Amino acid sequence: MAESINDVKHRIASTRNTRQITTAMQMVSTAKLNRIQKHTSNYEEYVSRVKAVVMHLAQSHLLDKINSSSNASDHKSGKTAYLVITSDRGMVGSYNSNVIRETNNFIEEHTPNPDDYMILAVGGNGADFYKNRNVNVAYEYRGVSDIPTFAEVREIVKTANSMFEDGVFDKLYVCYTHFVNRISSTFRAEKMLPMDSEAFEEESSKDIKAHDFSAEYEIEPDESAVLKVVLPQYAQSLVFGAILDAKTSEHSSSSTAMQSASDNASDLISRLELQYNRARQAAITTEITEIVGGQEALKH
Structure with missing residues (x-):
């Protein structure tokens, strides 16, 4: 999951650089x-x-x-x-x-x-x-x-x-x-x-x-x-x-083409950020679940 988050983070940074160029x-x-x-x-x-x-x-x-x-x-x-x-x-x-x-x-x-x-x-x-x-x-x-x-x-x-x-x-x-x-x-x-x-x-x-x-x-x-x-x-x-x-x-x-490319890059960044936040949230939820599970196991 951590690797997937890093991949998405890298794509966001790359798309932002592309948007800077097209702008x-x-x-x-x-x-x-x-x-x-x-x-x-x-x-x-x-x-x-x-x-x-x-x-x-x-x-x-x-x-x-x-x-x-x-x-x-x-x-x-x-x-x-x-x-x-x-x-x-x-x-x-x-x-x-x-x-x-x-x-x-x-x-x-x-x-x-x-x-x-x-x-x-x-x-x-x-x-x-x-x-x-x-x-x-x-x-x-x-x-x-x-x-x-x-x-x-x-x-x-x-x-x-x-x-x-x-x-x-x-x-x-x-x-x-x-x-x-x-x-x-x-x-x-x-x-x-x-x-x-x-x-x-x-x-x-x-x-x-x-x-x-x-x-x-x-x-x-x-x-x-x-x-x-x-x-x-x-x-x-x-x-x-x-x-x-x-x-x-x-x-x-x-x-017009470069403006369209910049707009598309912005849309892609928004989708990637949503994907990144969901993946990050899922990773955090998994970690919390594992910690809680470990604590419950220690009680027994």
Whole structure:
């Protein structure tokens, strides 16, 4: 019985140590979430305005004119690329499994043939998942900062554009988790390449404000020169915004997971303490019974 009590006592101490760790990790994740939310809120207005401008360009068919005169329209590879944003680390709850599952559903719906698509992985979990299943991972980027910088995104966008221009794939979708609030998130798959009118049909139905821009433009020096500046900014803003959004969801999921782990540890400690007290009480009762029995035996 004494050994059993010691085992329970050891489990209580071990669980308390675990709770201290998960509580500390929750505080760190919450601090990261608060920091990145400040960056995200400031960036959302810029992204919204860039998207509104490019959407109006699409409505004016300027994008289609440029695409029809560019080499991008001559791509005939027939392949689609999916830029999947996951985390590099674990202990983020169901964050990674959700985005991978939803991405797989999206892929199954649009390109069910494995030979027709490839993965561009941002984050180690997504890269490892698809590589372990012999899916074509054409590009991977690991080590995205907790608070991503614009410089990190340039390399990703540059690589994706180069692969598109070289005809490696015809279409590129950005798949990530959109942060709604601290307890809710949704999956998004946004078309990034090619940038034509079709790519903005779904965007126009989302919660993007068009602002007070006119669809008619007076362009100097010409349409091509303007779009050469606007489109790269749009591509970078789309990917950077998606990574910021995904990282926000990651930190939120991590904070929630660690809070849940801490709560579970507290529940386990309560049950173990009850078990410990009962075992200790039983041991004391046994000792008293033995003492009383010994005294009675001495009387005879």
